[in-house]
Amino acid sequence: MGLMDRFRRGSKQRMRKPARDAARTGSTRVRASDAVDREHLSSWVSERRGVEGFVEPRTAVSDVTLLLVAHDGEWTRRRVPSIDWAHDFCNRFQVPSYDAGLVGIPQRMRDYNSRVKKQGRQDP
Numbered sequence: 001m002g003l004m005d006r007f008r009r010g011s012k013q014r015m016r017k018p019a020r021d022a023a024r025t026g027s028t029r030v031r032a033s034d035a036v037d038r039e040h041l042s043s044w045v046s047e048r049r050g051v052e053g054f055v056e057p058r059t060a061v062s063d064v065t066l067l068l069v070a071h072d073g074e075w076t077r078r079r080v081p082s083i084d085w086a087h088d089f090c091n092r093f094q095v096p097s098y099d100a101g102l103v104g105i106p107q108r109m110r111d112y113n114s115r116v117k118k119q120g121r122q123d124p
Contacts, residue, residue: 032063033079038089044068044076045093053090053097054105055083066090067100073112 045051050071058064062079066086069075080086090097 031079033081037078037080040076041066041068041078041080041089042093045095048074051093051095052106053086053095054100054103055080055086055097056100057083067105068095069106069109071108073106073108073110073115075109075112 045068048070052069054067054069056062056065056067056077064080064083064086065077066080066089067075067077080089087097
């Protein structure tokens, strides 16, 4: 990569800067949420019933994410701008939201993943 490649704006994805104490924490740059992520969450929640939201905090490898889980365990996860945004999003769609760090991930999601995995193995 040349020196000027860093300054080109082209079609690169937008990135967030690492934390101020990145040297101490090992924080890296992560892709920030964008309009595509927000649109996906909006359409996903409006097409399913019994949806609950689980807000996952920022880590060294990913930004704040919102995990949506439907009544049958089907799920999707996308980056969001902030924890407050995630809770506000859930409130707008009348979806209960929880802090995933406190309550964990629902069992129905793990059951759904197991069902999908078994179905994939049975079909050649």
